[in-house]
Amino acid sequence: MPKVFLSPSTQEWNQYSGGGTEEQYMNLLADRMEPYLRASGITYVRNDPDRNVGGAIADSNAQDYDVHLALHSNASPESMAGQLRGIDIYYSPYSMSSERLAVIIANDLESIYPLPEKVTARPTTTLGEVNRTRAVAVLCELGYHDNAEDVAWIRSSLDAIAATLTASLCDYFGIPFVEPTTVVRGVVTTDGSGLNLRSFPSTSGAVLASIPNGAAVTVYGNVNGWYVVSWNGLSGYASSQFIEIG
16 A cells, blocks of 8 residues: 655744744644545655654655655745745656656645645755655645735645645545545454455455454545455455444
8 A cells, every 4th residue: 555754844933924833734734634544545654843854854765655745835035925825836857756746736736725826836856855755755835824815724724735635645546535434443254264455445456465354453444345444554445344343
């Protein structure tokens, strides 16, 4: 299943119009993303908020991730403070996958940002979290934190942004986006054989593991007769027909 390095800003010195910081709100956004990611079968690791951007890059590169997703907000030049609005999704011009993910995210964010014409996917050769990571990487500048209207949108739209970013990742990975539900415990109930844990909610999905009859699983979501489950450190899809909830 896909694995994402989730990297909200550690820039606590960037003040938001009306109070708060970039680090605070991007971490609140990451908090909102977690249930959507789990429900959709995407595993993730978050950056260490006590380490700087170099630390985030090093930690991301220390393991194998499919995507490095950096969450930030922007600031206008001092001469134009408070005057600019918009969302920029930065990608590496040397990676077609990075560009494809950035375009998906930008297109999806157009549906929830009040000025869709100001949502843009942009190449960058200077941002380290895009160009120095082993994983396919994008950096999202989700509005201007010195603009009162953008800040109001961020504050009121954290859940919508979280859902949209997760849906974009699902589109990129080619898996269904699943709305989170109450996390419950389930028990595999077969005729004694193992239950296949698959990479896609279909019998054509690759088998990741065989879950023994009677094993306990954690159920995060439900899609078309398949549960999104976690078992023994693995996440994937298992037929709901053979899992008893409770």
